[in-house]
Amino acid sequence: MRLRNVTGSREVIADSRFVIHEPEKQKGKWNEIFEKDAPIHIEIGMGKGRFLMDLAAANPDIHYIGIEKYSTVLLRAIQKMEENELPNLRFIRMDAEDICEVFDKGEVARIYLNFSDPWPKDRHAKRRLPSRQFLARYNQILAADGRIEFKTDNTDLFDFALEEVGPAGWKIEAMTRDLHHDEKLSAGNIMTEYEEKFSSMGNPIYKYIIYR
Secondary structure (H helix, E strand, O other): OOOOOOOOHHHHHHHOOOEOOOHHHHOOOOHHHHOOOOOEEEEEOOOOOHHHHHHHHHOOOOEEEEEEOOHHHHHHHHHHHHHOOOOOEEEEEOOHHHHHHOOOOOOEEEEEEEOOOOOOOHHHHHHOOOOHHHHHHHHHHEEEEEEEEEEEOOHHHHHHHHHHHOOOOOEEEEEEOOHHHOOOOOOOOOOOHHHHHHHHOOOOOEEEEEEO
16 A cells, blocks of 8 residues: 655654654653553554554553554544544654664553554565564563454455464464454454454454463
8 A cells, every 4th residue: 555645744743742752762661751650552553543542542541652654644643633632642653673672671561453564475574563573572572461462354464473473482362253243352342444444345354362
């Protein structure tokens, strides 16, 4: 998917108080941003921010941080926050490969991966967010009892993700190939923009929760 450049998006991001501009300086002390201690949950590849904003509104005692690489997409999330500010949500514009430079060992309680780029070519497998290479990164920042939640409508990506779990040293806590018809896993499910779009087309939504 090609993203249309929005003139001035980088300038808006640079001026936004909702964006943490030097996130590496917060490593090990993210709760200072929110001025109180609470579990930290992050979404990698947050898109326009709907999922995290709904979560943050529903769970004021959890701190949420959205990570997005593309300025054009992050701009939309900032615009939503300007309309409905949430004190327990902040954004970072960065590449997910640098995640260990930003969060300290055990600092994150939960990681969300939603409708990630499938990187369909085999030579790009290590770029996929549920790959063993990324699972190794998550292992460094996730708390001992932390969890990763992954959702997608892409069958090949989900099959790949399941194959990576064991070799990377993780275990599956829960898994479904039809989230919206799974009574247990669908309870309290918050949809992303993509999830709503794809499910309305009749696409099944896949999900796993893993731990180590």
